[in-house]
Amino acid sequence: MNNKGFRRGSFQSSTSDEDMVEIAGGALDFSITDDDPPLDREMLGGFSLYNGGGMNGTSKMMDFLEEPLPGVGTYEDFNTIDWVREKSRDRDRHREIASKSKESTWALIHSVSDAFSGWLLMLLIGLLAGSLAGLIDISAHWMTDLKEGLCLSGFWFNHEHCCWNSNETTFEDRDKCPEWESWSQLIIGHGEGAFAYILNYFMYVLWALVFSLLAVLLVRGFAPYACGSGIPEIKTILSGFIIRGYLGKWTLIIKTVTLVLAVSSGLSLGKEGPLVHVACCCGNILCHLFTKYRKNEAKRREVLSAAAAAGVSVAFGAPIGGVLFSLEEVSYYFPLKTLWRSFFAALVAAFTLRSINPFGNSRLVLFYVEFHTPWHLLELVPFILLGIFGGLWGSFFIRSNIAWCRRRKTTKLGKYPVLEVLVVTAITAVLAFPNEYTRMSTSELISELFNDCGLLDFSKLCEYVNDFNSTTGDDLPDRAAGPGVYTAMWQLALALILKVFITIFTFGMKVPSGLFIPSMAVGAIVGRLLGVGMEQLAYYHHDWTIFSGWCSQGADCITPGLYAMVGAAACLGGVTRMTVSLVVIMFELTGGLEYIVPLMAAAMTSKWVADAIGREGIYDAHIRLNGYPFLEAKEEFSHKTLAMDVMRPRRNDPVLTVLTQDSMTVEDVEAIINETTYSGYPVVVSRESQRLVGFVLRRDVIISIENARKKQDGIVSTSIIYFTDHSPPLPPSSPSMLKLRSILDLSPFTVTDQTPMEIVVDIFRKLGLRQCLVTHNGKLLGIITKKDVLKHIAQMANQDPDSILFN
Secondary structure (H helix, E strand, C coil): CCCCCCCCCHHHHHCCCCCCHHHHCCCCCCCCCCCCCCCCHHHCCCCCCCCCCCCCCCCCCCHHHHCCCCCCCCCCCCCECCHHHHHHHHHHHHHHHHHHCCCCHHHHHHHHHHHHHHHHHHHHHHHHHHHHHHHHHHHHHHHHHHCCEEECCCCCCCHHHHHHCCCCCCCCCCCCCCCEEEHHHHHHCCCCCHHHHHHHHHHHHHHHHHHHHHHHHHHHHHCHHHCECCHHHHHHHHCCECCCCCCCHHHHHHHHHHHHHHHHCCCCCECHHHHHHHHHHHHHHHHCCCHHHHCCHHHHHHHHHHHHHHHHHHHHCCHHHHHHHHHHHHCCCCCHHHHHHHHHHHHHHHHHHHHHCCCCCCCCCCCCCCCCCCCCHHHHHHHHHHHHHHHHHHHHHHHHHHHHHHHHHHCHHHHCHHHHHHHHHHHHHHHHCCCHHHHCCHHHHHHHHHCCCCCCCCCHHHCEECCCCCCECCECCCCEECHHHHHHHHHHHHHHHHHHHHHHHHCCCCCECECHHHHHHHHHHHHHHHHHHHHHHHHHCCCCHHHHCCCCCCCCCCCHHHHHHHHHHHHHHHHHCCCHHHHHHHHHHHCCHHHHHHHHHHHHHHHHHHHHHCCCCHHHHHHHHHCCCCCCCCCCCCCCCEHHHHCECCCCCCCCCCEECCCEEHHHHHHHHHHCCCCEEEEECCCCCCEEEEEEEHHHHHHHHHHHHHHCCCCCCCCEEECCCCCCCCCCCCCCCEECHHHCECCCCEEECCCEHHHHHHHHHHHCCCEEEEEECCEEEEEEEHHHHHHHHHHHCCCCHHHCCCC
């Protein structure tokens, strides 16, 4: 049989997740009600044969099934993996290696290298993720400053590094030096006056538009999956869904380049979320170096969980926070072994970034701060108020952003991604330039807001009236605010309004966009405003009852930077619903253990307030908006429905499509495959008895039949297919039989028709099933797929059940 659609050469390439990037650019129609899309025969890929988990009993009739069949036991794009089968395959592989290790020295070395390969992979992921994060930090810092001017002593220096090398820099004006010139100085020779201001304004907006245009064109042209933060999709992939190309090499390259461009353009977005996607791309690509991870989807997802931890580790310089983020927020399956490896990967990634030292201050992030002033119990009241604001803003942001993204999907707006990015960039740049707090990068803004004013600080936020005679140690007493502080207050209020509203329209555009930094910026601004207000209240009214016990005149009572930090944690918690990992990330940022209680109070308050308004965090909301088949483990199913209410076929539906174990011909089976789009078929003894034998995957049947036609003589359309161990003797004139026992799953999960759906939902969640068969007195009644479960949960929550389709 000369089948042009079946190419051995295509097998190896299709095992990687990078060969189907172009699918994201097209319109995907998943309106079929089945679990999987129809099989694309051009994509039949070369993977190892699965011989475990109930699929024992290799045939003696079919020689070609004695060898690993390319493609058997693998999955198509946009399908869910079978966790039980993948874990069973890994156990079989491990048992085989362990038994052979006693036979020879070479086998023992192979066994040791197999055990060590996981740690080696973590080392490589940490090194690559840390290196890319350092490259992104350095490039983004330089390109952000490029919008305002250029360094004459070396164009590759950013503003800060340029003035470090100058001998004419004064401490008060450390950001001004003759080596750094603004665009007006370069073009017209001077930087003063209205025309110079307008020229700098124009160049700022022009560079912002150029950077964002490059970013959106690169994403659209080379890697459509490189847009957004990537965390909703990574959560879905870690739950067992397959999106080929999402973690591929093109996505990694384009995401790294466009992330620098997007951050440098001044858009209200951060690089922290996309760094998780970048780290997971590193993990997925490096998995292909090791057979154990290349051929097993469940093992690969353990690696991706660890890679996500490394991503957060380099984003915030918080290795422990990264591990907890992976555990709390993104991972679906997180065994103890993965916890240790995540810790190692996060450690290596942080160490690599520290070695690169991208900010030149031996810190892993730009806004690292250290506070020394203790906080007082009464300050918990404003901290809790910040938590309430964080919860309210988080809920407002999620609802507004999801409404805008839904509008983008359902109207003509979605057809013009380049125009949308340019318009939002232009509005952001035009409104940002006049205000120094929006003109600077968001990380620098957060750094400024977190800063505790000392004697050597000369920013507007630290322009206090100095009327004291002495100080005790490093702490300055509370002082009256000077004109610079009041100017900074109203500028920060304007910056807050811009950040609150522009972030709604920015997150979800077709450029890489993280949400951590904009959320922290909103909270830090509100926290700093409240902190300065509390500080002035304590200064002018230190004799009030609430201050008299602990805040005497001339003491350092209130730290506005601490309020900014608590506010940042509260807003980030309100948007993402993180708790434990958020607190750990924040205290790793500040190096202060004594501020854990304020952070915990704000994080829990923001989560409670936000959960009272809407249960979903931003990532879960985007998962539901996109229709990803993600079964949330945190939500309880409390409805009293039964398996028979959810299974297919329903009443008045056509009967369930099944294969019989020994009475169907190749032609009959091919007709069923052509007429239906199901991902697999139950195998029964006969149509009359409906007694269940096992379950076989559509993809495996197609590959096995095509291979048999090519390799086994006498296989024709009238050949009988047997799923049994022993086949009856056939007359000499009859065609050869085709035995497919080895691809049959003899232990499919079954429940009875009276099983409560809450138990069925738990089985799907905890075992990661693709489908479950429903029986009554041992006879097959129907089937429940993961998509059926998701649709039923949506229906019970009064949502549109047809929204659970990959879009």
